[in-house]
Amino acid sequence: MLLAPLESVANVKNLKISSKLLVAFGILLGSLLLMAAASITSQHTLNGAAELLGHDRRDKLVAVAALDTATSDYRNAEANSILSEAPADIAAAETDASAQAAEVGKNASFLNEALKNPAARSMFEQFEADWRTYLAQSKTTLTLSHDNQNDAALASFRRSRVVYDQASDDAGKLKAIQVSLMDGDMAAANATYTTSRNISIAIAIAVLALTVFMLISLIRGIATPLTAMTATMRRLGAGDLNAEVAVDPRRDEVGELAGSMVAFRDQLVAAEGAKQEQTRLIVDSVGSGLDSLARGDLTARIDAELTGPFAKLKDDFNNAMRSVADTLTAVNASAEGITNGASDIRQASDDLSxxxxxxxxxxxxxxxxxxxxxxxxxxxxxxxxxxxxxxxxxxxxxxxxxxxxxxxxxxxxxxxxxxxxxxxxxxxxxxxxxxxxxxxxxxxxxxxxxxxxxxxxxxxxxxxxxxxxxxxxxxxxxxxxxxxxxxxxxxxxxxxxxxxxxxxxxxxxxxxxxxxxxxxxxxxxxxxxxxxxxxxxxxxxxxxxxxxxxxxxxxTAAARSLAEETENMSRQVSRFKFGEAAIPAAPVHQLQARAAQVGARMAAGARARRTGAAAASPQDDWSSF
Known part of the structure; x- marks a missing residue:
């Protein structure tokens, strides 16, 4: 039902790409919302079953178990009262019996309000009747035991065993009923989980199939034409100006891009002729300038009139020649300064050693x-x-x-x-x-x-x-x-x-x-x-x-080698023709002056920190640096 509109939209070539994507992702979003709704409904059902098992059923089962344990402990306290002879032991047994009877009463009150199942309700009422009968007989037993009439108390204890066993059996049956109810709730929860899982799997498969279909449609409508235009652009980039744009006429973004590529191809054909003429002229001009540079003449310039981007090439070549001439002039001056500085460095290295x-x-x-x-x-x-x-x-x-x-x-x-x-x-x-x-x-x-x-x-x-x-x-x-x-x-x-x-x-x-x-x-x-x-x-x-x-x-050895290399560099630079250029001040001597100042400040600070130290000589400034 959702596939037919999508297919009709995918076959409309003039629809904008943004509209195609909105339709496709809208359908996907609706499918995901449907899947999320089904999942939330299933989780709500499972949460209800978990709360029923984790709170209501569990509390009832715990109360029944505590009821059964308390009846057994009451019976043991009754027996301890009969077997005890000291008044303190008898009183402790009677206190224990009272506590267990109160525990039974508390759990019975909770179950009386909480039990709703007819079978559990009927069994609980049967337990209450048997327990009341047993308590009446137990009261007589505890009275006789309190008076140290142990024989009569033991006889009464034995007579009440039938009623106690009946009450204990009732508690055990009530526990079995609660366990059976919990098993039923667990089975219902498992069935709900199975149904939810199957529905989620089915919706996921449907959404996956829908996604694959929409992806194929988008690839055919967008990616395939773009691939063809990419191949055409690659041919144009390789220099093939006869390449054709293999895309059918259409009014979407792909059609507009195809028209732009055709106009671009025509412009490239027109520009190619002008480019060849300019190329010939720039090759001749640059070749003449490079020939002069090869002979060591750094005063050569390009004087031909160039247009378009080649005019910038002319300016860049002339500026480069001037920069090279200035650089080599500065290099020649720096070589002399480096030679002098290397001698100073060698002397400082000796002092530092x-x-x-x-x-x-x-x-x-x-x-x-x-x-x-x-x-x-x-x-x-x-x-x-x-x-x-x-x-x-x-x-x-x-x-x-x-x-x-x-x-x-x-x-x-x-x-x-x-x-x-x-x-x-x-x-x-x-x-x-x-x-x-x-x-x-x-x-x-x-x-x-x-x-x-x-x-x-x-x-x-x-x-x-x-x-x-x-x-x-x-x-x-x-x-x-x-x-x-x-x-x-x-x-x-x-x-x-x-x-x-x-x-x-x-x-x-x-x-x-x-x-x-x-x-x-x-x-x-x-x-x-x-x-x-x-x-x-x-x-x-x-x-x-x-x-x-x-x-x-x-x-020190490197300073000597540096002086030799500087002399060699000066000989190599002297073969170039520089023209008239200002010789800058030697930066090495400037650095020497700055280093001497820094060394003087460091030596003065060290003398101030050393109390009673001898004053440093003036010639230590450069060596400290």
């Missing part, structure tokens, strides 16, 4: 002194590192001592617990002795009632009573000694704890000392490294100074 040797000797002495300082600082850094190692070992030993003290405290605490257990055993033995004494007393009373028949039994009862009394006395004695031992153990625990705290403080101080020594060692090492770099830099400066001395010798 001498001073460079003195500087090299000073740098060598400085390098030796820096090497000695670097060696001393390195030894200091090594000693600081050794001290740091000793402090580290001392700290490690102190930490091990603290660990030994900690184990000693634990051992003393164990002894204290054992003493307490022995005291409990002595109390039991004391009770047994008291009961034995009481029984022996009762046996003596019964023997007295029996008269002569019970005298023997009375003696035995008396002995048993005496034995029980001695056992009680021994138990009291042992208990008093255990009590004294416990007090001494407590005192020992306190002293060992104080020793441990003292060792901890010592360890901390040793750590501070280790950090300080480590910083000292690091600083010394950095100083050694810096001094080594300075030593290296001084050594490099020594080497550079030696190289400078060698380069000064080379500069």
């Amino acid at each position: 001498r001073r460079t040797e003195q500087q090299a000797a000073s740098l060598e002495e400085t390098a030796a002194a820096m090497h000695e300082i670097t060696t001393t600082v390195r030894e200091t850094a090594a000693n600081a590192t050794k001290v740091n190692g000793v402090v580290t070992d001392t700290r490690r030993d102190a930490e091990q001592s603290a660990d030994v003290v900690r184990r000693a405290v634990e051992a003393m605490n164990g002894i204290e617990r054992s003493s307490n257990e022995i005291s409990d055993i002595i109390a039991v033995i004391d009770g047994i002795a008291f009961q034995t004494n009481l029984l022996a007393l009762n046996a003596g009373v019964e023997a007295a009632r029996a008269g002569d028949a019970g005298k023997g039994f009375a003696v035995v009862a008396s002995e048993v009573r005496a034995l029980a009394q001695r056992s009680a006395d021994a138990a009291k004695d042992v208990k008093s000694k255990i009590t004294g031992s416990t007090e001494q153990v407590d005192a020992g625990v306190t002293l060992v704890a104080q020793a441990g705290e003292a060792l901890s403080r010592i360890t901390g101080r040793i750590g501070d000392i280790s950090a300080l020594v480590s910083d000292i060692a690091s600083a010394a090492e950095q100083q050694a490294t810096g001094l080594q770099q300075v030593n290296t830099a001084v050594s490099e400066m020594d080497g550079v100074t030696q190289q400078n001395a060698a380069m000064v010798e080379e500069a």
